[in-house]
Amino acid sequence: MRLDRPVVFGNWKMNGLRAEGLALAGALAERAVRLTGTLGIFPPFTLIHAVAQRVKDTAILVGGQDCHERASGAFTGCVSAPMLADAGAKAVILGHSERRHGFGETDALIRAKFRAARAAGLLVVLCIGETEAEYLAGERRSRLVAQLAGSLPEGIGPEGLVVAYEPVWAIGTGRTPSSDEIRAIHGELRALLAKRIVGGEAVPLLYGGSVKPENAAEIMALSDVDGVLVGGASLDARSFWSIYRAGGGA
Ligand code: 13P
Numbered sequence: 001m002r003l004d005r006p007v008v009f010g011n012w013k014m015n016g017l018r019a020e021g022l023a024l025a026g027a028l029a030e031r032a033v034r035l036t037g038t039l040g041i042f043p044p045f046t047l048i049h050a051v052a053q054r055v056k057d058t059a060i061l062v063g064g065q066d067c068h069e070r071a072s073g074a075f076t077g078c079v080s081a082p083m084l085a086d087a088g089a090k091a092v093i094l095g096h097s098e099r100r101h102g103f104g105e106t107d108a109l110i111r112a113k114f115r116a117a118r119a120a121g122l123l124v125v126l127c128i129g130e131t132e133a134e135y136l137a138g139e140r141r142s143r144l145v146a147q148l149a150g151s152l153p154e155g156i157g158p159e160g161l162v163v164a165y166e167p168v169w170a171i172g173t174g175r176t177p178s179s180d181e182i183r184a185i186h187g188e189l190r191a192l193l194a195k196r197i198v199g200g201e202a203v204p205l206l207y208g209g210s211v212k213p214e215n216a217a218e219i220m221a222l223s224d225v226d227g228v229l230v231g232g233a234s235l236d237a238r239s240f241w242s243i244y245r246a247g248g249g250a
Helices: 018-031 045-054 081-087 097-102 107-119 132-136 140-151 179-196 213-220 237-246
Strands: 007-011 038-042 061-064 091-094 123-128 161-165 205-208 227-230
Touching (some): 007 161, 007 205, 007 237, 018 038, 018 045, 045 081, 061 081, 091 107, 107 123, 132 140, 161 179, 213 227
Parallel strands (some): 038 061
């Protein structure tokens, strides 16, 4: 899958009943028949099929927000990667901090999910990020290194992978790291990926955490920032589209 810059992904989280989800997808579909960059939306499981149908004549990519590590079986309440693909998803977010911290997901589990997602042909958007306590304790770098090392399977290539740096303390808070910090971290992540994966320097790196139309241009102009992963501001078609435009997308 080719991912032209800017890569702008919207994580709807647990938001959207059918009517509003389809209205949002429809409003984006009108703007995104052809795109110079990459625009993706990640609705809740219940809307993936309907949203994928709604945007099928456009360049918009649809993905899930999580998947199980097994393809099928007695796992009440879970959704597998082949099920996501069957519903029309082309991608899946894994390791989001709300899964890591709210549901106790470990790097080992995320790595297993990663394998399952790739086996189903899904693009993986792997999220990593430090908590505020880790940030204040000066443990940010070691945390990110550990998360990358623990959740990337051995022997993978750069294709089908996007890494999103989302500091936990910036998610939904209106706070973001400074531009210098984001640039420095993304540069380090690029170097780490190049060391770990053959061709890893080509993996798109997204920043996520309180991205809005007002700060999107500055963030996406930074070196080693290939795009953004947007939460709250992706629930409004106008803001989401203006974030995409702020990154140079048309
Ligand atoms: P906000 O943009 O609402 O801070 O959320 C970011 C996020 O968690 C995207 O995955």
